[in-house]
Amino acid sequence: MKAAYIRGYGGSDKVEIGDVDRPVASPGQVLIKMKAASVNPIDWKTVKGDLKALFKPPFPLLLGSDGAGIVEQVGTGVSRFKVGDEVFFRCHKTDTGTFAQYFAVSADLVALKPKNMSFEQAASIPLVGLTSTQSLDEKAGMVAGSKVLIHAGAGGVGTFAIQYAKAKGAYVATTASKKRNELLTQLGADEIIDYHSTNVEDVLQDYDIVLDTLGETVHGASYKTLKKGGVLVSVLGIPDNEVIADYGANFIVKFVAKLHNRKMQKRAASYDAVYKHHLMYADGKQLADIAKLIEAGKIKAIIDSTFPLDQVAAAFERSMTGRVQGKIIITIED
Ligand SMILES: NC(=O)c1ccc[n+]([C@@H]2O[C@H](COP(=O)([O-])OP(=O)(O)OC[C@H]3O[C@@H](n4cnc5c(N)ncnc54)[C@H](OP(=O)(O)O)[C@@H]3O)[C@@H](O)[C@H]2O)c1
Numbered sequence: 001m002k003a004a005y006i007r008g009y010g011g012s013d014k015v016e017i018g019d020v021d022r023p024v025a026s027p028g029q030v031l032i033k034m035k036a037a038s039v040n041p042i043d044w045k046t047v048k049g050d051l052k053a054l055f056k057p058p059f060p061l062l063l064g065s066d067g068a069g070i071v072e073q074v075g076t077g078v079s080r081f082k083v084g085d086e087v088f089f090r091c092h093k094t095d096t097g098t099f100a101q102y103f104a105v106s107a108d109l110v111a112l113k114p115k116n117m118s119f120e121q122a123a124s125i126p127l128v129g130l131t132s133t134q135s136l137d138e139k140a141g142m143v144a145g146s147k148v149l150i151h152a153g154a155g156g157v158g159t160f161a162i163q164y165a166k167a168k169g170a171y172v173a174t175t176a177s178k179k180r181n182e183l184l185t186q187l188g189a190d191e192i193i194d195y196h197s198t199n200v201e202d203v204l205q206d207y208d209i210v211l212d213t214l215g216e217t218v219h220g221a222s223y224k225t226l227k228k229g230g231v232l233v234s235v236l237g238i239p240d241n242e243v244i245a246d247y248g249a250n251f252i253v254k255f256v257a258k259l260h261n262r263k264m265q266k267r268a269a270s271y272d273a274v275y276k277h278h279l280m281y282a283d284g285k286q287l288a289d290i291a292k293l294i295e296a297g298k299i300k301a302i303i304d305s306t307f308p309l310d311q312v313a314a315a316f317e318r319s320m321t322g323r324v325q326g327k328i329i330i331t332i333e334d
Pocket of ligand 1: 040041128131153154176177214324325
């Protein structure tokens with residue numbers, strides 16, 4: 001089968017498309033005939049070697065973190081799915097390879113594709129959807145009426161997170177360039193702050209939650225928008241000590257992470273706020289809940305552009321610009 005992979009770290013020119021063995025479904029797995037997958041910044045960060053302090057994957061390393069397709073084979077012990085089911089999923093974080101014609105994945109990580117979405121649309125959802133729901137619910141404790149600031153509202157995570165927070169009854173402010181106003185208004189954002197001309201701390205006060213998709217440079221200003229005890233959840237930077245340990249990182253990495261995380265907590269405390277990091281995890285049941293919201297018409301797919309499988313490198317180049325509106329999709333032919 002055709003797949004995208006790298007044989008060493010570097011730029012997008014390291015991405016190769018070639019023939020690799022087609023996987024089979026092991027016990028507990030389903031084999032999926034892939035129809036579409038989405039590009040996430042983690043894919044090209046992996047190519048650059050940004051994760052090598054955390055884990056050292058064997059080469060060739062297959063690329064792609066989520067997607068949608070049709071169940072081709074069902075492993076022993078799987079009763080939730082049958083051949084022909086249309087599904088979507090996020091793979092386990094160290095077992096990538098969805099930019100391929102087939103992918104075998106634990107059935108626990110898979111959910112039926114929302115009926116009202118194409119494969120391309122469904123493929124845009126899993127990684128950013130789970131990131132948003134886990135960050136806002138599990139880490140930040142969002143409830144109806146929470147005031148939530150979502151940074152980079154026009155990006156992959158932002159476009160999902162805004163819709164999800166609104167579906168759950170939150171009041172949502174977001175940062176974006178002016179040209180994104182029309183889209184973000186359609187998605188339900190209550191306040192849109194043009195980050196080129198306005199400082200968030202000058203216009204937002206007493207927020208409960210900040211979802212940081214940009215990194216440490218926005219933390220100081222973001223803390224000033226929070227009420228006492230408010231939570232900033234960051235999806236960038238160094239993960240929690242437990243997550244680092246789970247990757248099997250060595251003691252030096254664990255030590256550096258511990259120091260960094262202590263510094264981040266202290267900084268948050270100086271603003272009477274709370275800092276949390278979130279690294280998303282795959283979960284088929286949570287994805288099924290997201291599918292229900294999509295079928296209820298509460299969440300739409302926002303697609304920036306689509307590229308065929310043999311143009312993964314070009315898709316990475318587009319993602320690396322940081323100017324994407326919604327998601328980039330890789331389409332996969334038979
Ligand atoms: N920890 C996790 O589990 C996890 C999960 C998912 C993603 N992430 C990380 O989260 C980050 C965001 O991911 P993504 O997929 O949403 O990225 P993305 O789609 O590439 O984000 C692009 C968007 O960011 C906006 N943007 C850039 N600079 C901005 C600024 N200063 N203020 C406001 N908006 C700005 C751009 O809008 P304009 O062009 O209008 O500026 C563009 O729409 C990535 O670094 C990714 O690796 C982490």
